Amino acid sequence: MARPPCSVGEVRPPPEGGLVEVRDGRPVAPDNPVVAYIEGDGIGPEVVNAARQVLDAAVRKAYGGRRRIVWWEVVAGSKAVEVCGELLPQATIEAIRTAKVALKGPLATPVASGHRSVNVALRRALDLYANIRPVKYYGQPAPHRYADKVNFVIFRENTEDVYMGIEWQAGSREAGRVREFLRREFGVDLREDAGIGVKAISRFATQRLMRKALRWAIEHGNRVVTIMHKGNIMKHTEGAFMKWAYEVATTEFRDYVVTEQELYEKHGGRLPEGKILVNDRIADNMLQQIIVRPWDYEVIVTPNLNGDYLSDAASALVGGVGMAAGMNVGDEVAVAEPVHGTAPQIAGMNKANPTAAILSGVLLIGEHLGWREVKEVVEEAVRRAMRDGKVTEDLAIHMPGATPLKTDEYTQTLIDYIESM
Numbered sequence: 001m002a003r004p005p006c007s008v009g010e011v012r013p014p015p016e017g018g019l020v021e022v023r024d025g026r027p028v029a030p031d032n033p034v035v036a037y038i039e040g041d042g043i044g045p046e047v048v049n050a051a052r053q054v055l056d057a058a059v060r061k062a063y064g065g066r067r068r069i070v071w072w073e074v075v076a077g078s079k080a081v082e083v084c085g086e087l088l089p090q091a092t093i094e095a096i097r098t099a100k101v102a103l104k105g106p107l108a109t110p111v112a113s114g115h116r117s118v119n120v121a122l123r124r125a126l127d128l129y130a131n132i133r134p135v136k137y138y139g140q141p142a143p144h145r146y147a148d149k150v151n152f153v154i155f156r157e158n159t160e161d162v163y164m165g166i167e168w169q170a171g172s173r174e175a176g177r178v179r180e181f182l183r184r185e186f187g188v189d190l191r192e193d194a195g196i197g198v199k200a201i202s203r204f205a206t207q208r209l210m211r212k213a214l215r216w217a218i219e220h221g222n223r224v225v226t227i228m229h230k231g232n233i234m235k236h237t238e239g240a241f242m243k244w245a246y247e248v249a250t251t252e253f254r255d256y257v258v259t260e261q262e263l264y265e266k267h268g269g270r271l272p273e274g275k276i277l278v279n280d281r282i283a284d285n286m287l288q289q290i291i292v293r294p295w296d297y298e299v300i301v302t303p304n305l306n307g308d309y310l311s312d313a314a315s316a317l318v319g320g321v322g323m324a325a326g327m328n329v330g331d332e333v334a335v336a337e338p339v340h341g342t343a344p345q346i347a348g349m350n351k352a353n354p355t356a357a358i359l360s361g362v363l364l365i366g367e368h369l370g371w372r373e374v375k376e377v378v379e380e381a382v383r384r385a386m387r388d389g390k391v392t393e394d395l396a397i398h399m400p401g402a403t404p405l406k407t408d409e410y411t412q413t414l415i416d417y418i419e420s421m
């Protein structure tokens with residue numbers, strides 16, 4: 001196999017594959033799409049390679065020899081330092097731009113010092129503005145009484161909000177100047193020892209996210225799209241997020257949607273057949289709602305910080321990070337990755353649960369590229385593994401009588417289930 005590209009001149013997709021194209025905003029895949037992958041750090045190589053094997057088996061099962069994935073390795077993180085001498089080669093970004101679809105393992109980020117997040121750099125470089133996280137139950141041990149009723153998808157804005165890192169340390173010259181500016185121009189008094197951050201939410205970023213969420217809802221036959229915000233307090237950022245999201249729904253998607261207000265004013269509280277209800281929930285209530293009434297939610301659209309809290313709380317409902325899949329999507333490119341990190345404590349021990357990486361691959365191939373049969377086959381295999389107590393250690397400790405499988409044994413178990421279907 002060819003060495004991963006380190007310089008832009010070396011970016012040449014494997015010749016046996018075809019490239020995914022984007023037409024009218026939609027990816028169109030040939031029968032042999034090139035899919036880039038980054039193994040990542042820590043447990044990354046173990047879980048990403050497990051995912052590739054399971055996806056290959058599912059594609060074989062679903063389409064015989066008619067379709068196959070042509071994997072293309074690109075590097076980031078410690079392997080990139082080893083192979084190319086830098087953490088995130090420009091060639092990796094260009095290769096993903098070329099392939100338009102990638103599966104990525106977790107990458108380590110040191111806390112409070114050291115290099116900045118390679119994950120964030122990659123998302124920025126490719127403008128992957130929507131973070132899509134399905135939260136779904138497959139029969140895994142879960143702490144929640146209604147775990148089996150949890151089945152929703154979170155669309156988290158990925159580029160704005162307090163996450164932009166526009167902030168100044170307490171006592172710094174910059175913080176002093178910002179404080180002085182606010183006092184002079186707006187009569188706002190901040191304490192001298194306050195750190196200051198900026199929260200920005202734009203109409204542009206809100207509306208492109210909402211468009212993606214509504215398209216998803218239409219394609220999946222969802223009945224409700226919920227806007228999560230803290231607009232009662234932060235009126236001009238989170239409140240505006242709500243307003244702009246509704247605006248997209250009631251203009252560009254007018255034929256498809258009914259707002260909660262219209263539901264009661266015009267439809268007697270009953271959603272007309274074929275329509276999508278668009279409603280909104282205040283952030284704190286939303287966190288409560290997914291626990292007490294998870295069945296009311298199908299697609300949730302949220303700014304960046306709310307989305308961070310919501311996604312982790314939601315994945316805990318159904319058994320935690322070992323099962324949580326995600327995908328970052330822009331207008332052209334999609335990069336799927338498990339929600340979890342590099343789990344350095346168990347790296348290289350053949351213990352990691354690869355399900356999150358596998359289900360991320362399903363999001364990419366089964367949802368984004370539309371190979372639905374792959375999704376069905378893999379999800380059924382995961383359900384069977386849970387049913388039979390054939391799971392990795394992180395889940396086995398919650399299942400009385402289950403013997404934990406190693407990563408490779410669990411992967412083989414899924415492949416066996418797939419082949420026997």
Ligand code: NAI
Nearest residue numbers: 105106107108109110119322339340341342343352353394
């Ligand atoms: P983590 O997700 O790596 O680990 C949290 C806990 O979950 C640990 O106990 C770990 O052993 C366990 N865990 C995680 N994934 C697992 C799996 N697949 N199977 C079994 N157990 C699993 O989060 P942590 O410890 O906060 O971060 C470690 C490193 O990962 C940091 O350098 C962080 O920056 C990076 N990270 C990278 C992400 C990415 O690339 N998208 C996301 C989150 C963290």
